[in-house]
Structure formats: C-alpha cells, structure tokens
Amino acid sequence: MFVAWRDLGFAKGRFALIGAVIVLITLLVGMLSGLTAGLARENVSAVTGLPADLIAFDRAEGDGGPSFSDSAVTEGQWREWARAPGVQSAEPLGITTTKAETGDGASAAVSVFGVRPGGGLGPVPGGSGDDSAVLSEGAAEDLGAGEGDTVTVAGRELAVVGVGGDASFSHTPVVWTSLGAWQGIAPPSGPGVPSDGTSGTNGTGGGGDGGGTATVIAVTTDGSTDGGTGTDAALADTDEKAGTTTVAKADSLAAIGSYTSENGSLQLMRGFLFAISALVIGAFFTVWTIQRGPDVAVLKALGASTGALLRDALGQALVLLVGGTAAGTAAAAALGAAVSGSDVPFVLTPGTVLAPAAVMVALGALGAALSVRRITSVDPLTALGSAR
Amino acid sequence: MSLELNEVTLTYPDGDGRLTALDRVSLDVPGGTLAAVVGPSGSGKSSLLAVAATLIRPDSGTVAVDGVRVEGAAPARLAELRRRRIGIVFQQPNLLASLTAAEQLQVMAQIDGRPPRKARPRALELLEAVGLADLADRRPHRLSGGQRQRVNIARALMNDPAVLLVDEPTSALDHERGAAVIDLIARLTREQGTATVLVTHDRGHLDAADQVAEVLDGRLTAPATTG
Numbered sequence: 001m002f003v004a005w006r007d008l009g010f011a012k013g014r015f016a017l018i019g020a021v022i023v024l025i026t027l028l029v030g031m032l033s034g035l036t037a038g039l040a041r042e043n044v045s046a047v048t049g050l051p052a053d054l055i056a057f058d059r060a061e062g063d064g065g066p067s068f069s070d071s072a073v074t075e076g077q078w079r080e081w082a083r084a085p086g087v088q089s090a091e092p093l094g095i096t097t098t099k100a101e102t103g104d105g106a107s108a109a110v111s112v113f114g115v116r117p118g119g120g121l122g123p124v125p126g127g128s129g130d131d132s133a134v135l136s137e138g139a140a141e142d143l144g145a146g147e148g149d150t151v152t153v154a155g156r157e158l159a160v161v162g163v164g165g166d167a168s169f170s171h172t173p174v175v176w177t178s179l180g181a182w183q184g185i186a187p188p189s190g191p192g193v194p195s196d197g198t199s200g201t202n203g204t205g206g207g208g209d210g211g212g213t214a215t216v217i218a219v220t221t222d223g224s225t226d227g228g229t230g231t232d233a234a235l236a237d238t239d240e241k242a243g244t245t246t247v248a249k250a251d252s253l254a255a256i257g258s259y260t261s262e263n264g265s266l267q268l269m270r271g272f273l274f275a276i277s278a279l280v281i282g283a284f285f286t287v288w289t290i291q292r293g294p295d296v297a298v299l300k301a302l303g304a305s306t307g308a309l310l311r312d313a314l315g316q317a318l319v320l321l322v323g324g325t326a327a328g329t330a331a332a333a334a335l336g337a338a339v340s341g342s343d344v345p346f347v348l349t350p351g352t353v354l355a356p357a358a359v360m361v362a363l364g365a366l367g368a369a370l371s372v373r374r375i376t377s378v379d380p381l382t383a384l385g386s387a388r
Numbered sequence: 389m390s391l392e393l394n395e396v397t398l399t400y401p402d403g404d405g406r407l408t409a410l411d412r413v414s415l416d417v418p419g420g421t422l423a424a425v426v427g428p429s430g431s432g433k434s435s436l437l438a439v440a441a442t443l444i445r446p447d448s449g450t451v452a453v454d455g456v457r458v459e460g461a462a463p464a465r466l467a468e469l470r471r472r473r474i475g476i477v478f479q480q481p482n483l484l485a486s487l488t489a490a491e492q493l494q495v496m497a498q499i500d501g502r503p504p505r506k507a508r509p510r511a512l513e514l515l516e517a518v519g520l521a522d523l524a525d526r527r528p529h530r531l532s533g534g535q536r537q538r539v540n541i542a543r544a545l546m547n548d549p550a551v552l553l554v555d556e557p558t559s560a561l562d563h564e565r566g567a568a569v570i571d572l573i574a575r576l577t578r579e580q581g582t583a584t585v586l587v588t589h590d591r592g593h594l595d596a597a598d599q600v601a602e603v604l605d606g607r608l609t610a611p612a613t614t615g
C-alpha cells in the first residue's frame with residue numbers, strides 16, 4: 001500500500017469525487033432501506049406479530065396465489081386444521097379494512113381483526129362481550145379514543161376495553177375485536193362461503209363458542225413438523241383435506257396486495273442503486289487503472305510481483321469504499337434518527353442501515369476487482385521504451 | 389557479480405516470417421565493469437537489454453544474472469531476480485508522480501518485502517551519492533530532467549544489484565548533463581561493483597567504458613577494449 005496511499009493523497013481531487021459519489025449513493029440506499037422497512041412495518045406488522053407459524057388461506061381458484069383480500073375460510077376448514085396432527089392450535093382470523101368513527105366525529109381508516117376472545121391470537125380478553133374492541137396505539141391516536149370510549153366501525157358500536165400494541169395492516173392501524181363482531185361488520189364472501197348468508201349465523205350457528213367463518217386460519221405447529229415452511233407432508237395432507245393453501249407466516253406477507261407492489265418497487269429501486277454504484281465504481285477504477293498502466297509497467301519491470309500490485313490496488317479501492325460507505329451510512333442513520341419521531345415511516349435498525357452498507361462495499365469491491373484485474377496484463381517491457 | 393549472455397537469439401513475429409533481432413549474441417560483463425553497447429537504430433540494442441533484464445525470453449541461448457540461469461524460470465522467479473539482482477535505469481526516468489525522490493527509492497525496499505521506512509537512510513545515502521541530498525523530499529514535477537534521471541539511477545542501485553542495465557540515459561539531456569550522468573554511472577559501477585551494460589547512441593560516451601560492443605543487424609562484433 002506504499003504507493004497506493006500516496007496516490008490517494010496525490011490524486012485527491014479525483015478520489016474525493018468518487019468518494020462523494022459513494023457517500024451519496026450509500027446515503028440514498030440507506031434512506032431507501034429505512035423507508036422500505038418503515039412502510040413494510042405499517043403494512044404487515046399485525047401479521048408478523050401474530051403468534052403463529054403458518055397462515056392457511058382458502059384455496060384460491062385463480063392462479064394469483066393466496067390473498068388476504070380474497071380469502072374466506074369456513075368453520076369446517078378451521079376445525080379440520082384444529083385437529084390436524086402436529087398442530088398445536090389453529091385460530092380463525094377475520095380481517096377487513098374499513099372506517100371507524102367516534103362520537104366526537106373523529107374518523108380514521110382502520111383494519112378490523114376479528115379473533116376469538118381469549119383465543120390468544122389477539123389482545124381481546126376472554127369473557128369480554130362480542131362487541132368489545134382493543135385499539136392499537138395507532139388507532140387510538142387517530143381516533144382520539146381510549147379505554148371506556150365507544151367507537152363505531154362500519155355502523156356497529158364497539159366498546160373499547162383496552163389500548164395496546166402497534167399492530168398495523170395495509171397502512172392502517174388495527175382494531176381488534178371478536179370474531180362475532182367482525183362477522184357482523186364484514187360478512188365474508190369468498191368462494192369457500194355458502195351463499196346462503198353465513199354472516200347471519202355468526203357466533204351461534206358455528207357451535208356457540210365464537211367460532212365460525214373468517215378470512216384465514218392462523219396455525220401454530222407443535223414443533224414435530226417442519227413448521228414455518230409449510231412443506232411438511234402432514235401439513236400438505238391437511239391442506240388437501242381442508243381445501244386450504246397454507247404458507248409460512250413470513251411468506252404470507254406476499255398475500256397483502258399493497259405490500260407486494262410497494263415492496264417490489266422499492267426493492268427494485270434499491271437493486272438499481274446497488275447496480276449503479278457497482279458500475280460507477282467499476283468505471284472509475286477502470287479509468288484509474290488504465291491511467292496507472294505506465295506506472296504499473298515500471299513497478300513490474302523493477303520486480304514488483306503482480307499479486308502485490310493487485311493487492312495494493314484492491315486495498316486502495318477498499319479504503320475508498322469503506323470510508324465512503326461509512327460516511328454515507330452515518331449520514332443516513334443521522335437523517336433517519338431525525339425523521340423517526342415524525343410521521344415518516346422510517347425504521348432504523350442495524351439491518352436497515354448496516355446491511356445495505358455491507359452490500360455496497362461487497363458490490364463496489366467486485367466492480368473494482370473486475371477493473372484492477374487488467375493489472376495482470378500490463379507488460380513490463382513497455383517501461384523500457386522511450387514513449388511514455 | 390556478472391552478466392553472461394551466451395549465443396542468445398531473439399526473433400519477433402514479422403508478417404509471415406520472423407525478424408531476427410538478436411543473432412547468436414554472446415556477452416560477458418564481469419562485476420565492476422562498464423560495457424557500452426553502440427549501434428545504429430533498429431540494430432537490436434534495446435532487445436539485448438530487454439533479454440538481459442529478463443523482460444523477454446530469447447528463442448535460444450542462455451542468460452545468467454549473477455550466476456543465476458534465467459531460462460525456464462517462472463514469472464514470479466524472474467520478478468524476484470529483477471528486484472534483487474538487476475537494476476534498470478530506464479531511458480525515461482519513469483518516476484512515480486505521487487512519490488518524493490527518497491520514496492522513489494524506498495519503493496524498491498517495499499517491492500522486496502522490507503519496510504520502506506527502514507530503507508530511508510540507504511535512500512538518502514544514494515541520493516547523496518548522485519548529488520541530490522537536498523532534494524530528497526521533492527516530487528518529480530519539481531525536479532529538472534537531469535535531476536530526475538539521477539533519481540532514476542539511484543533507484544536502480546537501491547537493492548544492491550549485481551547487474552545494472554542502462555538504456556540511453558542521456559537521450560533527454562543536453563550534452564553537458566549527459567556527460568555528467570555517464571560519469572556518474574561509470575563511478576557507481578566501480579564503487580558498487582556492478583556488471584553494467586550501457587546502451588548509447590553517443591560515441592562520445594565510450595571513453596568511460598571498459599569494453600565496447602557494437603551491434604549491427606542483431607550481430608555483436610567482438611568487444612574491443614578501449615583504455
């Protein structure tokens with residue numbers, strides 16, 4: 001690195017320029033990553049927070065894969081899952097996004113999650129009435145409502161018995177209520193539901209224990225199966241019997257329409273930024289290596305080994321990359337911390353900040369490695385001539 | 389310390405056939421001797437130097453640098469030979485723009501895997517020997533052509549080479565400075581005991597040489613000793 005360090009100092013302007021580009025791209029990637037994670041959290045935190053391994057959807061008729069908005073499961077399907085081997089618990093879950101209002105005229109879009117009170121899937125306590133609700137903190141804030149208040153959801157009055165959690169689904173805060181109340185609010189109408197008005201039978205026709213028709217079934221396995229991947233033969237068998245499509249909880253996020261489209265485009269942008277930075281760094285070091293060609297020829301003629309020259313050139317690229325990426329990451333973290341208190345959905349974790357930095361360094365190093373490779377083909381004989 | 393070329397033949401591809409640049413050239417330069425090589429343009433002087441510097445493999449014949457045979461050696465071994473036993477004074481100074489005069493010399497230690505910092509006293513000693521003691525911390529763009537050429541010479545001596553190869557060192561200098569550079573090379577050859585080959589156009593430089601060889605169309609005429 002003897003010559004490489006001195007070149008860094010000597011060609012300050014050029015290296016400062018490419019360093020600034022690295023800093024800016026890293027800043028952009030860091031901000032985008034934080035934003036992607038923030039938006040995703042608003043989109044899926046209610047699902048990722050469910051105490052379950054698998055999500056069973058009504059078997060989709062089309063080829064679009066499972067979807068939270070199209071799925072509707074029957075009590076029969078739920079019972080099939082509840083007694084399946086390897087399943088610790090199976091809980092019906094009703095999901096619908098609608099409008100909630102308070103007596104003071106405040107209103108907000110919310111996602112209503114219907115669960116069996118005391119079933120453990122949501123915070124609705126056992127023994128509370130059908131028409132009770134637990135607001136997520138987001139919903140409580142948006143509606144200006146708290147414990148003891150009454151909120152009206154799709155025309156149905158619910159008594160708020162608690163506030164807690166930051167569950168959010170499809171960019172709306174979650175209102176937890178009983179499955180019975182949910183059935184009243186959003187009569188399920190999927191292909192799996194008989195058209196003879198199942199919603200009228202809520203809570204009673206289904207066996208009297210609050211069970212019944214829902215959107216999906218949240219399944220917790222007992223560990224004897226390959227839970228979490230949904231590939232186990234026993235699970236596939238249950239899927240077949242119940243007429244459901246079951247995916248791991250993490251994979252079920254793809255069934256949230258807005259998540260797939262948003263996350264897809266944000267990831268695409270991020271991917272492009274990574275590709276651009278690798279290309280820019282590769283282009284810079286290609287030009288730089290070509291410019292250094294005569295120096296490399298001299299060093300080789302003087303007896304420098306090609307390996308040492310390659311190591312020095314890569315080391316120089318890494319100094320630049322690590323320095324630039326560190327500065328960009330620090331800037332992204334500072335900006336993220338500044339906006340995290342506001343309405344901007346920004347998640348600042350090692351994963352959202354350090355992971356993209358690591359990818360930047362890795363891709364940049366790859367770009368640099370490909371361009372300094374040409375050091376191997378420099379002929380030391382050219383140092384002998386008079387034409388330099 | 390010596391350089392021995394024995395029956396060296398070198399050809400370059402030339403259209404359908406091959407052009408013979410060196411034709412069974414033999415040259416024996418003992419340590420402490422300055423051998424001058426003269427000849428018209430295109431006669432094969434630079435080719436001879438490149439073969440001696442292990443930068444081109446000859447088609448046939450043998451090359452021994454400080455007693456080490458070059459034929460069949462791997463590229464890494466040749467590089468080691470160049471940094472340990474061969475000093476090259478390039479036609480152009482070929483200094484690295486980002487390094488000071490002393491650092492140009494310290495690089496030679498670094499190339500050889502030794503800490504450059506520890507090589508600084510030796511670098512300053514050599515710069516003093518070529519009359520540049522005051523300019524050790526200047527970068528090349530602040531040195532004159534003659535000063536750069538002297539750094540070039542000092543660098544070639546940094547790793548105590550057995551063989552010193554010098555390619556037209558005066559082509560960029562005026563006559564007076566050129567003569568000074570040749571005197572310097574002759575003096576260092578004796579002081580350091582190197583086997584030195586000096587390629588030159590200028591017959592005025594031959595007085596400084598212990599032996600003179602003339603290349604004509606790739607053939608070396610028997611060295612005539614002057615003085």
Ligand SMILES: Nc1ncnc2c1ncn2[C@@H]1O[C@H](COP(=O)(O)OP(=O)(O)OP(=O)(O)O)[C@@H](O)[C@H]1O
Nearest residue numbers: 400401407409427428429430431432433434435436
């Ligand atoms: N790389 C090469 N490929 C093909 N032919 C070459 C190559 N290098 C030199 N030659 C030819 O070999 C012959 C000897 O060239 P060389 O460079 O050794 O001459 P020289 O004596 O150094 O000439 P000058 O005094 O002009 O530097 C010339 O005819 C030249 O055209």
Ligand SMILES: [Mg+2]
Nearest residue numbers: 430433434435
């Ligand atoms: Mg020549």
